[in-house]
Amino acid sequence: MDTKNRDTGTGTKARYMRRRILARTLALALFLLGLSCSLIPWGRAALRTTFLIPAFIMSSQPAPLQIAGEPITHITQTINSRSGPAYLDLFVPTTQPLDAGTRQGVLLIPGAGDHRKLPELLNFAEAIARTGVVVMAMTTPTLIQSSISVDDTDAVVQAFQTLSRRPELRGQRSGIIAFSAGVPLACFGAADARIRDQVAFVVNFGGYFNTWTTLRAFGYRSLAFDGLKEPWEPIPFAVQVLGNMLIPTLASFEERETLREALLDGATPLSEQELQRLSPEARAIYRLLTGRSPHTVEADIAILPPETRQQIDALSPQRVLPELKAPVYLVHDRHDTALPFTESRDFAKALDKLHHPYDYLEVQIFNHVEVRPDFSTLQLLSDGSTLAFLLTKILHSGGL
Incomplete structure (x- = not known):
């Protein structure tokens, strides 16, 4: 009887100790995972990707990002350029980052038309900012009037320099993400001698080359x-x-x-x-x-x-290709009815010929640059996974 009780007590204590060890091990693993996602570049990029892909594809911020993401503030600003005003929307995290107090930046250039209040653009910009990145969306009167002008190159340069001077960045390089008609302006700006050494990457989604x-x-x-x-x-x-x-x-x-x-x-x-x-x-x-x-x-x-x-001639991104220094990431809807997908294929071939760092991805779940409402689960899994891998690579290359 006494021996049985002692054995039972010993077994219970052993199970308790094993659970404590398991719990501590799990806690340590979660801590290390969180630490790697916060501090190790690939881990940080992968963590941001898990938040951004749902926000990009579903046009809504996932619940974990809404709960755990950083609080942000939205600032509007107008700056001057050689072609006239440029309208800026900044989305800035308001907390102090843990690693050295610096942040990275992204300049977004939407397509033709006035997209400043477009829910999809606002959602995407806010989602990026909630992961700890300073985001600036820009447009110009010419873009708002549904056109493109090479004169707006200076507006892109001025916007990029304004972003780079933000105290949160402290000299960190920033990337440029452009959609549709914003793609030529992104290329012209990224090739400009005033900023090309500070551009971390250029993402061209649904644009043209020639x-x-x-x-x-x-x-x-x-x-x-x-x-x-x-x-x-x-x-x-x-x-x-x-x-x-x-x-x-x-x-x-x-x-x-x-x-x-x-x-x-x-x-x-x-x-x-x-x-x-x-x-x-x-x-x-x-x-x-x-x-x-x-x-x-x-x-x-x-x-x-x-x-x-x-x-x-002036409006062809092809003409500035030799001046581009940043890696270029191309994404295009295979069945795009706004701009031919063959333009991005030609862009990729030209980059490859110059041995310029690039990636090219053709997708099926988009209608030009907007998500199709009728994509299949198989298409979502296929495009979602490849987009996630590419986005992680982009964020890592930019130090984000």
Whole structure:
């Protein structure tokens, strides 16, 4: 009896000790995991990725990020550039970081249109900021008016320098993430001698590489790749944006207004009689933008006026490729109907030829740069995992 009680007591004590050891071991493991995620670059990048992928794909911040993420403040600011004002939205963590008191920064450049109050952009910017990164979203009057101007390069440089001067960064390099029409501006800015050594990375999502090949895709209404030819129909808004880039180069005010009105979504196409009243140059631009005459694409390109040709050359990211120093990460929707996915493929091939560090990812769950509402579970698992790996690599390369 006494022996049995002693044995039972000894067994209970042993089990208790094992549980204590197991609990302490688990606590130590969790502590080390948290420490690695906070201090080790790859761990920190991976931790941020686990928060950002759901925010990016689902357009909402995951509950753990809302609960455990850093508190942030939203600051609006207007700065001056050579082309006019640049409008900035800053999302700044308000707590003191544990590691040396420094933070990293990201400059976001959205596409054409006014996206300053777009829920998806705000959600993404806030999600990044809650992981401890200072985020700045920028736009310009030209972008807001659904166009692109090479003159806005200085606005990108000024915005990047404003971000770099934030006291939270203390000289740390920052990355640039651009979407759609923001991609050429990101490339022009990142190649500028004033900031190119401070740019940690450039992410181009759904952009274009060469304005000439983009224009040809609009004119032919088809894409050529890997020896294949695939029909392609751009959305009306993409036609309008490309039109806003080219139409101002026409000399005649009346022709500029005629083409702008004719390219509005739902507008009645110009009749043959109306076309014949236009100059050959205006007719060529209209046919190229609308895909009305695929068999005359090359002839139409050949008669474009010098001002239009200069504009097309100036707006091609390809021209600044030799000046880029930061690694470039390309992401494109395989079935993009705003800008051809072949543009990012061409971008990747050019980077590869120059032995410039880059990654290229084609995805299926996006409609241009917005998440499709009808993606399948298989597509989500496939694209989600590859996006997570790429995002971790991007964050790590930028020291985020």
